[in-house]
Amino acid sequence: MYRILGVDPGSNCTGYGLVSGSGDQVAYVSSGTIAPSRTQSRYERLKEIYDGVARVIRELEPTHFAIEDVFYSKNPRSTLVLGEARGAAILAATLAGIPVYEYSAREVKQSVTGNGAADKSQVSFMLTKILNLQTTPERADESDALAIAMCHAFKRRDWDGK
Numbered sequence: 001m002y003r004i005l006g007v008d009p010g011s012n013c014t015g016y017g018l019v020s021g022s023g024d025q026v027a028y029v030s031s032g033t034i035a036p037s038r039t040q041s042r043y044e045r046l047k048e049i050y051d052g053v054a055r056v057i058r059e060l061e062p063t064h065f066a067i068e069d070v071f072y073s074k075n076p077r078s079t080l081v082l083g084e085a086r087g088a089a090i091l092a093a094t095l096a097g098i099p100v101y102e103y104s105a106r107e108v109k110q111s112v113t114g115n116g117a118a119d120k121s122q123v124s125f126m127l128t129k130i131l132n133l134q135t136t137p138e139r140a141d142e143s144d145a146l147a148i149a150m151c152h153a154f155k156r157r158d159w160d161g162k
Contacts, residue, residue: 028131034049062098
């Protein structure tokens, strides 16, 4: 049995989503967001992201950690800030001894919708269907994190036959 924690990093809001499964069966477990206060310094927000992801890992006990790969923005500063948020989340997983996997946004969209250029509403709609959710995830960050977890679940045959 596997438990995959997907993380959509962001300095203002980091989404997380956990799915579990065995064989071809994948089920929704939990999802949410970690949203540091915008009044905090950049460094305080990074600590809150790290602490939040570490707490989620302790509580949900994932066996795999999947995160969106670096997204290059037209604004170099935005890319840098996103990279810092990714680093805080990856550090929490690494210190917990969980293997880390990275997927591009295009790869995540392709795996969930069949279209690497799908928009967020299409991804959210497909997640609702695939995971038999009663409602779509409340926030885009949460939906994106679940999509990242599902992308890894769909690629599970690539990791040690599990």
